[in-house]
Every structure is written in structure tokens, then in C-alpha cells.
Amino acid sequence: MIGEQELNNLFPNFKELIQPAGIDLRVDEIFRQVGPGSLIDDEKKLPELELLKTPIYTLKPKTAYIVTVDRKIKIPKGYSMLYIPRSTLLRSFITIHTALGDPGFYGTLQFLLVNQGKYDYTIKKGERIAQGVVFAVEGSGEYKGSYQEKED
Secondary structure (H helix, E strand, O other), X not given: OOOHHHHHHHOXXXXXXXXXXXXXXXXXXXXEEOOOOEEEOOEEEOOOEEEOXXXXXXXXXXXXXXXXXXXXXXXXXXXXXEEEEOHHHHHXXXXXXXXXXXXXXXXXXXXXXXXXXXXXXXXXOOOEXXXXXXXXXOOOOOOOOOOOOOOO
16 A cells, blocks of 8 residues: 555645545535446446436435546556545445456546435535545556546
8 A cells, every 4th residue: 555645646636635545535426326237248238327416415225326536537557546435424324335446547436325324314515435545556557448538
């Protein structure tokens, strides 16, 4: 795991969000599922989504949502990123399910956000929901998957 100084050098667009051991990631948009999806023979059909109204989102109990992070991220070649939920959400019965950020990935991060509780939970656009923790990866190639975006 790399520390604050190297994070500042590698992720200049996140300078105000860098912590001693990771990068805070903030809510941008939240979507709910409104259609089916599938994964058959490596062919992906993502579910249709509906954008919730901002700036305050209400998460219904026992419901899953897709949440995006407020800016695109570029994970440099030679590094990988793990995403960890912020403890305030966990203490509020809200879970975040994430995947690995591969070396060379560029794009908008999306996580699965689930209200595991019995009651509505409200969250405002811009709140910190997760922390990206970065690790050096020796001898790595670069991500060339279907979710790669073109750099701006």
C-alpha cells in the first residue's frame, strides 16, 4: 500500500481528498434498476437504470442502487486500487460492493450501494462514501476491458 505523498503525485485531481492511506471518493449520481440484465458466454447486458433526483438521495430499505463517483479516475500502470466503504455507512446499515481497479483503468467508478436496514437512508451528493487504497503491482500490464473510457 502506498502513502499520502505518493498518492498526491499519482492522483493530482484528487489532492483535496487524499488521506494518509487512501483517496476519499464522493457520491455523484445514484441510479435504481428498472430492467433486467444478463451475462451469458461473456456477453454483458447491463440493466436499464433510472437516475434518482438530487441533491439529496433517499435510499429505500432492502434496495440496491448503482452509485457513481464525482470524477473520473486514472489508475497508473504499475498500480491497482481496492475500494473500502467508509465506516459511517456501515454503522448506518449501508453497504458498498466494489471491484478491483486494474492498472491503467480510466473512467467513472461505479459501485453497488445497498440499504440493508429497515428504514430510509438519506445521503447528499458530494458526501464521502468509500476510500480507494492503492497498491504497487510489479510487472503489470494495463486494463483493456470493456469499461475503459477514452481519456479527456
